[in-house]
Amino acid sequence: MGETSYLILGGGPGGLTMARMLKDRGAREITVLEASHKVGGKCLTSPIGDHVVEFGTCYAIWSHKYILKQMKKLGIERKKLKAQRIDNRELMDYIREGSGPPFIAQVIKYSRLRGQLMARAEKGDSSTNHVFAQSTQDWLRANNLGKIERMMHRVVTSIGYGYLNRLPLIHAFRWVDTDMLITGLTKFTVMPDGGWQYFWDRFAEGLDIRLEQAATKIERDETGVCVTTADGTENRADILISTIPIEAFCALTEPTAAEQYVAESVTWSGYTTSLMSVDAWPHSAPVNAWSDTCATDENDGKLLFHRFECEDEDGRYLFTVGQLSTAYETDELAEIAVFDAEQRGAEDPRVIQQAVWQYMPTYSPDRIRTGLLQTMANMQGERRTFHTGSTFSHEAVSTISAFNARLLKAVRP
Numbered sequence: 001m002g003e004t005s006y007l008i009l010g011g012g013p014g015g016l017t018m019a020r021m022l023k024d025r026g027a028r029e030i031t032v033l034e035a036s037h038k039v040g041g042k043c044l045t046s047p048i049g050d051h052v053v054e055f056g057t058c059y060a061i062w063s064h065k066y067i068l069k070q071m072k073k074l075g076i077e078r079k080k081l082k083a084q085r086i087d088n089r090e091l092m093d094y095i096r097e098g099s100g101p102p103f104i105a106q107v108i109k110y111s112r113l114r115g116q117l118m119a120r121a122e123k124g125d126s127s128t129n130h131v132f133a134q135s136t137q138d139w140l141r142a143n144n145l146g147k148i149e150r151m152m153h154r155v156v157t158s159i160g161y162g163y164l165n166r167l168p169l170i171h172a173f174r175w176v177d178t179d180m181l182i183t184g185l186t187k188f189t190v191m192p193d194g195g196w197q198y199f200w201d202r203f204a205e206g207l208d209i210r211l212e213q214a215a216t217k218i219e220r221d222e223t224g225v226c227v228t229t230a231d232g233t234e235n236r237a238d239i240l241i242s243t244i245p246i247e248a249f250c251a252l253t254e255p256t257a258a259e260q261y262v263a264e265s266v267t268w269s270g271y272t273t274s275l276m277s278v279d280a281w282p283h284s285a286p287v288n289a290w291s292d293t294c295a296t297d298e299n300d301g302k303l304l305f306h307r308f309e310c311e312d313e314d315g316r317y318l319f320t321v322g323q324l325s326t327a328y329e330t331d332e333l334a335e336i337a338v339f340d341a342e343q344r345g346a347e348d349p350r351v352i353q354q355a356v357w358q359y360m361p362t363y364s365p366d367r368i369r370t371g372l373l374q375t376m377a378n379m380q381g382e383r384r385t386f387h388t389g390s391t392f393s394h395e396a397v398s399t400i401s402a403f404n405a406r407l408l409k410a411v412r413p
Contacts, residue, residue: 004412005029007227007237011209012041013057014243014389016200017066017401019207021408031235032207033227035214038197039204042395044355045197046275051310052195053320055273055355057397058159062188063179064398066405074202077193083285084189086154086294094154094291099146106147107181113143114173126374132170133368139169150295152176158289158304160271160322161360161395163297168365170373174394215244218253220383241411243389245361258379259387265367266391270325271359272333275309277316279347283308290344301328303340319346330356361391386411 006022008015011034019030044055059081060067071078086094092103100106121128131139136156140149149164156172157163164172183189192199217228218240225240242249247263249255255263289305301323309318321341325333334351341349363372380386386407393403 003027003029004239005237006031006239006241006411007225007235008032008241008243009215009227009249010034010041010243010389011036011039011204011211012043012243012389013200013397014041014393014400014404015241016040016204016207016209018241018243018388018404018408018411019209020070020203021404022412023207025408025412027412029237030208031237032209033213033215033229033235034209034211037211038201039209039211040197040200042357042359043196043200044273045195046353047195048310048312048318053275053309053318054191054196055275055320055353056357057196059189059191061180061183061190061398062186063177063183063396063402065179066401067397068190070203071192071199074199076199076202078190079193081189081191081286084154084187084287084289085285086158086289087291088284088288091151091154095147095150098148098150100144101147103147106145107185109143110145110148110176111178111181114177118173121373124374124377126371129369129371129373132168132173132373133365134169135165135365136167136169136172137164140164148176153291153294154289155180157294157324158322160269160304160324160357162269162324162362163300165297166362168363168368170368171360171362171394174399175396179398215252218249220253220385225384238384239411240385242385242387245358245389246387246391249387256379256382258375258382261367262372262376262379262391265364265372266361267364268358269360269362271357272323272325272330273355273357274321274323274334274337274351275353276306276319276321276337276341276346276349277312277352278319278341278349279316281306281308281317281319281341281344281346281349300324300326301333301336303337303344306341306344325356330354360395380407380410 011032015032019032042056046053213229215227219226224238227235250263287307293299293302304322307320338349393399
């Protein structure tokens with residue numbers, strides 16, 4: 001029997017970590033096709049003098065175990081992020097004012113309940129579906145976890161993962177695990193020295209990555225898979241691993257019933273990161289979020305947070321701001337950002353750069369109730385195809401790499 005060959009669609013965190021894991025497991029024929037001119041997916045590092053501004057992937061936390069290990073292996077130093085606040089107050093002070101028992105007691109209860117439900121789900125227990133389909137806010141309040149809810153205002157909503165009254169519980173569970181709670185308690189938040197693009201470029205060294213190779217057609221049969229790219233090249237392999245959005249994948253091939261079902265079950269949110277120049281903007285910490293936009297969807301589109309970057313050559317100050325942006329056009333978001341920044345104390349704010357992301361694929365609650373999660377697990381391997389990336393795990397680099405580590409057992413036993 002010959003060596004198994006692998007073709008990976010997408011050179012973002014999902015594709016790169018899967019390629020590296022396959023290589024470390026002994027695979028030799030691995031090709032990554034990336035549509036854009038660079039690797040890294042939702043990574044956009046913009047250098048300003050000696051400083052780098054991150055418009056996309058930003059932090060690594062305690063749960064980024066695989067990525068942190070790779071940084072160490074590559075000799076890349078980590079810069080620790082200093083204090084993060086909400087409403088210009090210490091985050092823990094904001095959390096402690098939430099309802100219910102003491103925070104540590106809520107951490108223990110949340111971890112226990114989450115662990116039990118996730119373990120049952122991994123065994124295929126469909127009775128968990130109705131729980132996972134609930135809104136995160138409803139489940140937290142039903143279990144008297146008001147302080148955990150407040151923590152999620154910062155670690156879920158402010159970084160673009162959705163409002164708690166809209167977000168199905170399964171998404172919050174995938175992100176806010178025990179490692180996330182440890183991150184909150186230890187304040188462990190770091191960035192790779194040199195920026196995320198530098199990290200992904202280094203991480204990709206030695207892999208067969210073909211840039212600017214957008215797929216235009218995918219064919220699959222009992223003999224293997226073939227992906228045709230825009231220049232007419234036919235790329236063949238035994239196994240296909242897709243990290244691209246499932247609806248984009250379905251548009252390129254004859255999808256299976258399961259693939260089509262999943263594509264129809266997912267909606268994407270929008271997230272916009274903007275670089276703003278101001279004369280002044282008083283702040284008490286490098287990163288500050290606001291509860292009036294993070295705790296409720298009534299102010300959808302307004303600023304979720306600001307992060308101080310550096311002083312520019314004109315003596316003005318640069319801040320990165322984030323907005324959930326599904327409901328507005330780009331120009332409208334810029335207007336809202338400027339207006340909201342002024343309301344929050346910024347002097348002469350100007351948006352000088354924007355990055356608009358297709359972000360946070362969210363599952364239909366009705367489809368979760370009727371077996372979506374089981375379908376997504378059972379479809380892996382059909383027609384020689386495995387699916388990973390944010391559609392199948394979560395938007396964060398840590399959850400994608402952890403999902404890949406589990407999927408690897410099926411991709412390359």
